[in-house]
Amino acid sequence: MTGTGGMSAKERAYRDTKARILDGSLPGGDLITEGQVADALAMSRTPVREAFLRLEAEGLLRLFPKRGALVVAVSPSEVEAVLEARELVEGHALTKLCGSPEADRAVVADALHEVLDIQRAALAAEDEPAFAEADRRFHITLVESARNMILLELYASLRDRQLRMNLGSLDRGPHRPHEILAQHEAIVDALGRGVADEAVLRLREHLDATRGAVVGRTAGAGGASALGR
Amino acid sequence: MTGTGGMSAKERAYRDTKARILDGSLPGGDLITEGQVADALAMSRTPVREAFLRLEAEGLLRLFPKRGALVVAVSPSEVEAVLEARELVEGHALTKLCGSPEADRAVVADALHEVLDIQRAALAAEDEPAFAEADRRFHITLVESARNMILLELYASLRDRQLRMNLGSLDRGPHRPHEILAQHEAIVDALGRGVADEAVLRLREHLDATRGAVVGRTAGAGGASALGR
DNA sequence: CGGTCACCGCATGCATACAAGATGCATCGA
């Protein structure tokens, strides 16, 4: 269905460039040009230009007039901003869900359980891509339950940025997947019991662990480093 | 400084079209074309095209291949989504602020008081544009205090959409500005005392009133309309 | 008289051409 053949040039330029940024082929700080990408993909600059514009809106590229496009490097403040926004949006979904009729909540909980089964299986089979995909499904399902397109779109963009942040720290030991799964289970468990506060707390723990894996140092409580302003 | 002379064609196309959508010159449901705008602004289709792309990303336009650009009409679900997202983001700022050192909180509270003074003066002078601008500053200042660029950008887009929603219901009587100001003061008051829960409550009341003004049906005194949670 | 199909206008998608700004370097002068 999604064969590359039936895709517009603009779409190809967008996906290809985005993929290269997200998987690290284009490291942060790199300066790329429309011409380069256009040549590489055998198309004119026009579609590439539109792709660049879109990527800039998503915060992956920064365009400098007459100079080129800079692949933005992930900064500590961006890591913090992404995690804070994720906590806000996912936490909101959890809270909203816990205040919904139990029937609705059960539907979502079931869906989440299903995803967790898949994730568990992926972990057992040591299928890393499947595990990552299940992880994605888990969080997306959660946010979808809030039925707010604006927040859902924001969240999609946050996930992309998160992907890139994870690259820098591939040191997540073999233990980390188990931790992730356990934290997911804790969240769903609290959700199943309808205890919003605990669900949000579990979510925070989960994201804190993510932060620790990304910055390499598990953030305690202070973190009053170079706050400046 | 921001004279139209020193602006790129792309920027002109973007601002002009966006302004026309936001102020209602281009009503929802209208189908516009790149050529129309290009002719009107005496430029080629290329910059207009890029402006359209950006406006689509912001949710103001919907592009149909080979057909044209549809000015999206505000739907009830969009109103709800915008207000929900606003409450989430602004509420987060309030909560975060209440958990910050009192010095930081005081700085923001002072800034907000300053904005309120301006808004009060604008109300007395019956200067509607100034009042609206102060309203904008108030909320922006609040969100800025969270120091999260991602949330700030999201919020800017939310404000734009809100502007357009307000057009449909210009029935906000002469009493509404007073109500707005009072609600702003209530929020700042709670913030000044550092009581997060109350500040968030006041915010919710404020947004509920907005919802009432937009959908045309005031949520009454109880405000027990969309309970949901 | 109703339905179908071919044709035509219109709008976009993409490629190409041209203009203008910015950078870096070589050169020139003090």
Next chain:
DNA sequence: TCGATGCATCTTGTATGCATGCGGTGACCG
């Protein structure tokens, strides 16, 4: 030697031309 200046080059910004695809209209056929 060091700093200023002018040029070569690169990249974006904008305009224009052509191909493609969609929709509507009107003629034609059953």
